[in-house]
Amino acid sequence: MKKWVPIASGLLAGFVAATISFADFSTSTNNQVASGSTKSDAEKVYVPFGEKDDYYLFASGGHSGQMFIYGVPSMRHIRTVPVFSQDSATGYGFDEHSKKMMGGYTWGDLHHPAFSETKGDYDGKYMFATDVGNSRAAAMDLETFTVKDIINVPNTSGPHCAAFVTENTEYMFLPTRFAVPIGSEYKPLDEYSQQYRGVMSAVTFDQNQEKLNIAYQVALPPWSYDLSDAGKKSSADWAVMTTYNTEEATTNLEINASQADRDFIVLFNWKELEKMVAEGQYDEVTGQKMIFPEKHKGGIYLVPVAKSPHGVDVTPDGKHFIASGKLAPSMTVFSFEKAFEAVKNQDFSGERNGIPILKYESVMEREVNPENALGPLHTQFDDKGMAYTTMFISSEIVKWDPKTGETLDRVPVQYSPGHSVAAEGDTVSPDGKWLIALNKIAKDSYLSVGPSHPESMQLIDISGKMKVIQSSPVNPEPHYAQIIKADKIKTIEVYPKDENNKLATYKQEDAKIVRNGNEVHVYGIAMRSKFIFDAKAKRPDVIEVNQGDKVFIHLTNTDFDEDITHGFAINSYNLNMEVQPGQTNTLEFTADKAGTFPLYCTNFCSALHQEMTGYFLVKPKN
Amino acid sequence: MKKWVPIASGLLAGFVAATISFADFSTSTNNQVASGSTKSDAEKVYVPFGEKDDYYLFASGGHSGQMFIYGVPSMRHIRTVPVFSQDSATGYGFDEHSKKMMGGYTWGDLHHPAFSETKGDYDGKYMFATDVGNSRAAAMDLETFTVKDIINVPNTSGPHCAAFVTENTEYMFLPTRFAVPIGSEYKPLDEYSQQYRGVMSAVTFDQNQEKLNIAYQVALPPWSYDLSDAGKKSSADWAVMTTYNTEEATTNLEINASQADRDFIVLFNWKELEKMVAEGQYDEVTGQKMIFPEKHKGGIYLVPVAKSPHGVDVTPDGKHFIASGKLAPSMTVFSFEKAFEAVKNQDFSGERNGIPILKYESVMEREVNPENALGPLHTQFDDKGMAYTTMFISSEIVKWDPKTGETLDRVPVQYSPGHSVAAEGDTVSPDGKWLIALNKIAKDSYLSVGPSHPESMQLIDISGKMKVIQSSPVNPEPHYAQIIKADKIKTIEVYPKDENNKLATYKQEDAKIVRNGNEVHVYGIAMRSKFIFDAKAKRPDVIEVNQGDKVFIHLTNTDFDEDITHGFAINSYNLNMEVQPGQTNTLEFTADKAGTFPLYCTNFCSALHQEMTGYFLVKPKN
CATH class of the missing domain: 2.130.10.10 (YVTN repeat-like/Quinoprotein amine dehydrogenase)
Structure with missing residues (x-):
């Protein structure tokens, strides 16, 4: 040895x-x-x-x-x-x-x-x-x-x-x-x-x-x-x-x-x-x-x-x-x-x-x-x-x-x-x-x-x-x-529709904002080249809440196309998420800052990606 | 036109x-x-x-x-x-x-x-x-x-x-x-x-x-x-x-x-x-x-x-x-x-x-x-x-x-x-x-x-x-x-010694832990292949604090050699930082969790990198 x-x-x-x-x-x-x-x-x-x-x-x-x-x-x-x-x-x-x-x-x-x-x-x-x-x-x-x-x-x-x-x-x-x-x-x-x-x-x-x-x-x-x-x-x-x-x-x-x-x-x-x-x-x-x-x-x-x-x-x-x-x-x-x-x-x-x-x-x-x-x-x-x-x-x-x-x-x-x-x-x-x-x-x-x-x-x-x-x-x-x-390795390219997912919104006319006390649920859509949060609103791409509200944004990407991912950010709110083709994703946060905050798609998605914006308006408490 | x-x-x-x-x-x-x-x-x-x-x-x-x-x-x-x-x-x-x-x-x-x-x-x-x-x-x-x-x-x-x-x-x-x-x-x-x-x-x-x-x-x-x-x-x-x-x-x-x-x-x-x-x-x-x-x-x-x-x-x-x-x-x-x-x-x-x-x-x-x-x-x-x-x-x-x-x-x-x-x-x-x-x-x-x-x-x-x-x-x-x-582009490879930096510790014998009320300042050294936090302690690579203490870890990398970067993490404390060659860096946090937490170098630095460890001990409040 x-x-x-x-x-x-x-x-x-x-x-x-x-x-x-x-x-x-x-x-x-x-x-x-x-x-x-x-x-x-x-x-x-x-x-x-x-x-x-x-x-x-x-x-x-x-x-x-x-x-x-x-x-x-x-x-x-x-x-x-x-x-x-x-x-x-x-x-x-x-x-x-x-x-x-x-x-x-x-x-x-x-x-x-x-x-x-x-x-x-x-x-x-x-x-x-x-x-x-x-x-x-x-x-x-x-x-x-x-x-x-x-x-x-x-x-x-x-x-x-x-x-x-x-x-x-x-x-x-x-x-x-x-x-x-x-x-x-x-x-x-x-x-x-x-x-x-x-x-x-x-x-x-x-x-x-x-x-x-x-x-x-x-x-x-x-x-x-x-x-x-x-x-x-x-x-x-x-x-x-x-x-x-x-x-x-x-x-x-x-x-x-x-x-x-x-x-x-x-x-x-x-x-x-x-x-x-x-x-x-x-x-x-x-x-x-x-x-x-x-x-x-x-x-x-x-x-x-x-x-x-x-x-x-x-x-x-x-x-x-x-x-x-x-x-x-x-x-x-x-x-x-x-x-x-x-x-x-x-x-x-x-x-x-x-x-x-x-x-x-x-x-x-x-x-x-x-x-x-x-x-x-x-x-x-x-x-x-x-x-x-x-x-x-x-x-x-x-x-x-x-x-x-x-x-x-x-x-x-x-x-x-x-x-x-x-x-x-x-x-x-x-x-x-x-x-x-x-x-x-x-x-x-x-x-x-x-x-x-x-x-x-x-x-x-x-x-x-x-x-x-x-x-x-x-x-x-x-x-x-x-x-x-x-x-x-066999990947999928697009998330399949899931009709059982209660947070998903696939039809534009179904996009809605539901308030329950101080909880606000947004059931929204991201698609080339716009957001629809509330189909019936004067401005469907605007979310307005009160300061202190607990906000849930459930967002579905309805572009069932390969490589068409959307992003979602609210300016100054330290939030960003991705919604991949067909995917539904949720952001949960408290609207603690009052003011006017632009929201926008962060993931370049089309020639009019720059136009894929809206506003998040937070009414001050007093 | x-x-x-x-x-x-x-x-x-x-x-x-x-x-x-x-x-x-x-x-x-x-x-x-x-x-x-x-x-x-x-x-x-x-x-x-x-x-x-x-x-x-x-x-x-x-x-x-x-x-x-x-x-x-x-x-x-x-x-x-x-x-x-x-x-x-x-x-x-x-x-x-x-x-x-x-x-x-x-x-x-x-x-x-x-x-x-x-x-x-x-x-x-x-x-x-x-x-x-x-x-x-x-x-x-x-x-x-x-x-x-x-x-x-x-x-x-x-x-x-x-x-x-x-x-x-x-x-x-x-x-x-x-x-x-x-x-x-x-x-x-x-x-x-x-x-x-x-x-x-x-x-x-x-x-x-x-x-x-x-x-x-x-x-x-x-x-x-x-x-x-x-x-x-x-x-x-x-x-x-x-x-x-x-x-x-x-x-x-x-x-x-x-x-x-x-x-x-x-x-x-x-x-x-x-x-x-x-x-x-x-x-x-x-x-x-x-x-x-x-x-x-x-x-x-x-x-x-x-x-x-x-x-x-x-x-x-x-x-x-x-x-x-x-x-x-x-x-x-x-x-x-x-x-x-x-x-x-x-x-x-x-x-x-x-x-x-x-x-x-x-x-x-x-x-x-x-x-x-x-x-x-x-x-x-x-x-x-x-x-x-x-x-x-x-x-x-x-x-x-x-x-x-x-x-x-x-x-x-x-x-x-x-x-x-x-x-x-x-x-x-x-x-x-x-x-x-x-x-x-x-x-x-x-x-x-x-x-x-x-x-x-x-x-x-x-x-x-x-x-x-x-x-x-x-x-x-x-x-x-x-x-x-x-x-x-002209980069530097090593941070020069800065004798005016009061948070830096360049000599092993100067490494020390200073308590001031419930604030603990560690003036430590990272070097191949050990940490020295307190040169005079029985275990120089151990930090012991009380639950609730505010802890500042000032760490200097005394390896003035190209590409010898050290890292510092405390297990389960959601903390990591890098100290590049010659650099001093500080982590500031509250020791809110009592218990025994290993600390270690996160950046592979030598054949004995695995041995570059220590403990962070937090005595419970009661």
């Missing part, structure tokens, strides 16, 4: 702050047609008008709170879809429905996106994501690219590595990056080991109701849980998560959480946990079904791993899981089969907090140490089962064979890649062809936009020898991403 | 809603190398790693409230810079300074961007923009790409056509799209012509103080003021604005504001207005110096123009202004010299609201009607003085010669262009080379993201026969844009 490469704590700061390695790369030949190749790099990434990209890239937007949609291979930014943060362009967080869904928050830190899966393959139906900032999870429908549900996850703080889904989207597991007391109540940090927990949540999504739900939670030890992956095929009932700060340090984690030479991978059997819950093997805490491993035994194991691991990734065939230790310069290949055998034989080397520790030697298959490759973080796969690992410190992607450990290829990226993402890379059958490095540091790669730089995504052609063929700046901050074949 | 082409009001709806014309275009040959050309379209737009784009594109973000920065010719989205809307990625609208600057608003509708100018040329120092949604103006500094000031513009509603600046950035003029009563108080619409006004504001920017200020306002008639432009060279003291709804309609503007066959261009001499104000020729109203043209005579004239004009653009030589009538299929070239002569000779045909009307025939030079070109909106220019006009209805760009009216070239764009923007297009010396069409409708141009489509920007090579060579999806919604030579 290879010796661990220890890193003296005192060296850490220097190690981490080390100058980015400007690995050898050539740019002058980037755009030249290689001999024997029919297309230049420029032509490989160019998608002329009339053609479309082959793949969608869904990149997490990090602390922007949103999801970024790009086309691959053009690397063009198609759309930012709001998830956890307000977005006035679409009215997200402004209209009544989305505002309520956001639960009082105006931002989030969107970490890992995950497509819904059927038989281990992306099925193109939903996209899930988590919010590290405010401990939430969201589900986005891919017919409309809108968020259908957001759930608050109690007892946890920062579901960083999630969402990742099981083979048929039975569950997504939300491990937590930060330990907190159960219920998040105030507890002194001196009582950390006793009072704090790193709770993992098993979340389900009901596709009929489009609702997220917490099935159960597991009160893991107060460690930090990082990246995770679900098993596949023969390992489909299992999942793995890395964990660091098993030292249970409560300050200066840079040093104190890097003391132990080994941390753990948490290996658990969710089918068994599901059974335990069904059999009542849990405590009810804060309204949740909570499994306490020290009390409710079974289904969860620890596998020792090189210190402070980040990524753990299951191979497409489901036979292995690969851990990358950010402070140890090696990837470790573990065998599910060996792990199952060790579980069966109770081949344990001890336990922590009541959870058995499997023997490292019994589960490990090999350690892989490509020469001078530093800071392995995350591994993706191609159609041949080859692995591609991001090297944060040495700023490169290393291609290697998980079956032999042999290094096959390396390509420098600019700079400091966190994750990378391969085409259909998390499925049972990756596509090969494309890999995108999600680089944390752009430095001087692009035109400068001041001290706050963009991040950088680089497209790598992996069909032959790896080559970076496009560099794409991106808003802060993609953490993880997934790439799906374009033809798997 | 050519007869006006009248459009029967009854036909308007059909005219405007007409199917977009899918003009003849070929895509199959887009990417082929044209004979005699050395580069394919793909290669023309490709910028390999190690090289940079030649130009910045600053595109307004419309109801997103933000400014979009793209590179040209690659058309890569480099960054979205927050201006009028909250942006959690940078903490804009969350940190104390920007929150205050936003004045209680969380969104805006960013319309027209304008670079600061020196001698009629973009000087690369500042970018100005206006908010139609909440009647504000903003100034962005191009050393840091951050907003330095936002000003509320009273008495106005929707400064749509602004900002446009005079030759040496003496003023930007903010005309208003909507008429409101002065003071925006409640007035019935039956009193519209008497009580409502379309106030134009003259705004100055003090570059030393980095402060916007309203110099004076003009109480124009209650019409809608649309696009505008400042004069150049011999016309530098003048400016022009289009206006529609001179019918003073108060409902259904689609029909009622399209009755009169002619509307107006407002032509004014800002040097003369400045003089009038200096001489006390104004009334003080709502704290503003207000010129009432019916009372304070001089400096403002009306020029009749084809009905419902949109764009008015001054030629680079400053000799002409070109109006485009969205409901008349013609561009009209007017002569400044003729206008000055008419003013001198009082060659008036009457007046409206005390403002003299110049005779159309005396000012008009020619009407230009390219065959079947419908919906001219906005004109840009190249280095030869040739004009490029967007045709909204016929979805094309028409190149023509303002000196002869001859149509020189046409190219279809996809679809419905509002504005277009040429390289350095609004200066006295445009560059030629590139023109970008800002298309309102993308339809099926890109991978579908549901019923709400992206907009579409198309890059046109205008160095020879016009050709669309790149199509770029874009978030909603660019209205206008400007393109500046990359080397004109």
Whole structure:
């Protein structure tokens, strides 16, 4: 067994702050047609008008709170879809429905996106994501690219590595990056080991109701849980998560959480946990079904791993899981089969907090140490089962064979890649062809936009020898991403008429304003190129209320035409919403300011869009 | 003189809603190398790693409230810079300074961007923009790409056509799209012509103080003021604005504001207005110096123009202004010299609201009607003085010669262009080379993201026969844009140390937490890879307060290294801010929730970024 490469704590700061390695790369030949190749790099990434990209890239937007949609291979930014943060362009967080869904928050830190899966393959139906900032999870429908549900996850703080889904989207597991007391109540940090927990949540999504739900939670030890992956095929009932700060340090984690030479991978059997819950093997805490491993035994194991691991990734065939230790310069290949055998034989080397520790030697298959490759973080796969690992410190992607450990290829990226993402890379059958490095540091790669730089995504052609063929700046901050074949996603272009929707108004003559005490409901229409709020009024495009009235504006876009979206804003009232073709949307607010306020369509819709206006008149109280 | 082409009001709806014309275009040959050309379209737009784009594109973000920065010719989205809307990625609208600057608003509708100018040329120092949604103006500094000031513009509603600046950035003029009563108080619409006004504001920017200020306002008639432009060279003291709804309609503007066959261009001499104000020729109203043209005579004239004009653009030589009538299929070239002569000779045909009307025939030079070109909106220019006009209805760009009216070239764009923007297009010396069409409708141009489509920007090579060579999806919604030579912008990469900043903490040992009654000030440091809030505490990365305390977190990023930005969030507290290299930033909030809340760096900064955490502990009241 290879010796661990220890890193003296005192060296850490220097190690981490080390100058980015400007690995050898050539740019002058980037755009030249290689001999024997029919297309230049420029032509490989160019998608002329009339053609479309082959793949969608869904990149997490990090602390922007949103999801970024790009086309691959053009690397063009198609759309930012709001998830956890307000977005006035679409009215997200402004209209009544989305505002309520956001639960009082105006931002989030969107970490890992995950497509819904059927038989281990992306099925193109939903996209899930988590919010590290405010401990939430969201589900986005891919017919409309809108968020259908957001759930608050109690007892946890920062579901960083999630969402990742099981083979048929039975569950997504939300491990937590930060330990907190159960219920998040105030507890002194001196009582950390006793009072704090790193709770993992098993979340389900009901596709009929489009609702997220917490099935159960597991009160893991107060460690930090990082990246995770679900098993596949023969390992489909299992999942793995890395964990660091098993030292249970409560300050200066840079040093104190890097003391132990080994941390753990948490290996658990969710089918068994599901059974335990069904059999009542849990405590009810804060309204949740909570499994306490020290009390409710079974289904969860620890596998020792090189210190402070980040990524753990299951191979497409489901036979292995690969851990990358950010402070140890090696990837470790573990065998599910060996792990199952060790579980069966109770081949344990001890336990922590009541959870058995499997023997490292019994589960490990090999350690892989490509020469001078530093800071392995995350591994993706191609159609041949080859692995591609991001090297944060040495700023490169290393291609290697998980079956032999042999290094096959390396390509420098600019700079400091966190994750990378391969085409259909998390499925049972990756596509090969494309890999995108999600680089944390752009430095001087692009035109400068001041001290706050963009991040950088680089497209790598992996069909032959790896080559970076496009560099794409991106808003802060993609953490993880997934790439799906374009033809798997079937959107709708127009919302269908819903005669059961009591808030919708489809006929011009039905537009009306209804007063009920100090509540005013407007049932209005937006159409090219006017608003109709009250069909019978002298001025159908004017809303007049009294100061202090509670106003509900229910607006239906009756242009059932592709790409004819209307907007609705009232000047100085800090309100904007979008009504997509056929959609009905509601603004709810109090008319607290008296005066004369123009209202208008904010979304350019026709040659007479400028004329699509009206007035909101608020009579003063006295 | 050519007869006006009248459009029967009854036909308007059909005219405007007409199917977009899918003009003849070929895509199959887009990417082929044209004979005699050395580069394919793909290669023309490709910028390999190690090289940079030649130009910045600053595109307004419309109801997103933000400014979009793209590179040209690659058309890569480099960054979205927050201006009028909250942006959690940078903490804009969350940190104390920007929150205050936003004045209680969380969104805006960013319309027209304008670079600061020196001698009629973009000087690369500042970018100005206006908010139609909440009647504000903003100034962005191009050393840091951050907003330095936002000003509320009273008495106005929707400064749509602004900002446009005079030759040496003496003023930007903010005309208003909507008429409101002065003071925006409640007035019935039956009193519209008497009580409502379309106030134009003259705004100055003090570059030393980095402060916007309203110099004076003009109480124009209650019409809608649309696009505008400042004069150049011999016309530098003048400016022009289009206006529609001179019918003073108060409902259904689609029909009622399209009755009169002619509307107006407002032509004014800002040097003369400045003089009038200096001489006390104004009334003080709502704290503003207000010129009432019916009372304070001089400096403002009306020029009749084809009905419902949109764009008015001054030629680079400053000799002409070109109006485009969205409901008349013609561009009209007017002569400044003729206008000055008419003013001198009082060659008036009457007046409206005390403002003299110049005779159309005396000012008009020619009407230009390219065959079947419908919906001219906005004109840009190249280095030869040739004009490029967007045709909204016929979805094309028409190149023509303002000196002869001859149509020189046409190219279809996809679809419905509002504005277009040429390289350095609004200066006295445009560059030629590139023109970008800002298309309102993308339809099926890109991978579908549901019923709400992206907009579409198309890059046109205008160095020879016009050709669309790149199509770029874009978030909603660019209205206008400007393109500046990359080397004109000089950013800083790191904020310099400011020893006079009492909120900054540069030395680790100076980090401290100071309590003053129930106010807690944290003077902290963010550095790779830890927070230091209290250097002397047992846990320097922990903040403990009492429920109800008012908390100020002053955080300095002491990593004076390019591209090492830190973030700061407290879990579940709906807070995030960015501290750029060397920067000090403040969060101010009330600790209203008791409990244990992890805090962490939101901006991936090093291999131990995950360890850059701490706790915010809030002791419950009882």
